[in-house]
Amino acid sequence: MARPGGRSARVQEAVHTAVRELADEVGRDALTVPLIAARAEVTPSTVYRRWGDLQALLSDVAVERLRPEAPPEDLGDLGSDLRAWAEQFLDEMGSPAGRAYIRDALLGDPDGSNAGQCSAYAAEQVGVVLARAADRGETAPDVETVLDHVVAPMMYRILFRPSGHDAAYARRLVAEVLDAQV
CATH class of the missing domain: 1.10.10.60 (Homeodomain-like)
Structure with missing residues (x-):
């Protein structure tokens, strides 16, 4: 070997x-x-x-499991694409398995590299959605704005307030960030 x-x-x-x-x-x-x-x-x-150690191994496996398997769905317009992505993200990360993977990823992460990798996965997915919108001539926020106003609040709720987040919550966050662009 x-x-x-x-x-x-x-x-x-x-x-x-x-x-x-x-x-x-x-x-x-x-x-x-x-x-x-x-x-x-x-x-x-x-x-x-x-x-x-075991925790570092579990953290490594969790980061791999948190990697998206496919690009976000293309539904034809920014609002639909971002809403669908946010709903799926919240559903997956907020599930018991998703929360366990997040905890494992962060527990074995003394230098923050796993958290950075998980953030990069989300940023990449959001970037795909925003690039498609730009290609269609739509006005779109930048990746950091979506991370700050959609992803960050969802992650806070997932980690610290594990109830009260559903598809309507994700849609509201997306609507607020898109309404701010107008």
Whole structure:
């Protein structure tokens, strides 16, 4: 097995897969580095060398799970596209699984790089929506404005007030940011 610096893609994929499978089978609280290493067919020292500890590994897996799988849907206009994206984002991040991934991503993140990566995922998705609007000649806010006025309030609610956020809340945030553009 090739192990350039102990960071080969195959090892990472095997360990990530082991974490996901075992979390489904035995629950997240039952996970241990030796259990994960055995499932991934690597030594525990490989896991410790690569990730340092279980929390850092869970954080790495969570960041990967938070990566969007597809670009935002193109519904033909900025309002529809941004509303659909915001509703989906809120639904996914606000779900029990989404909140658990967010917590894991942040817990194993002493330098903020995981939080930055998660923010970059959202910014990239918003950027796609806004670029499509610009291509259609629509007036659109910039990415940072959408992050500040749509994503940030949703994330606050998801993390600190886990009830009272629904599709109507996401639509209201989008309407407010778009109305400010007029």
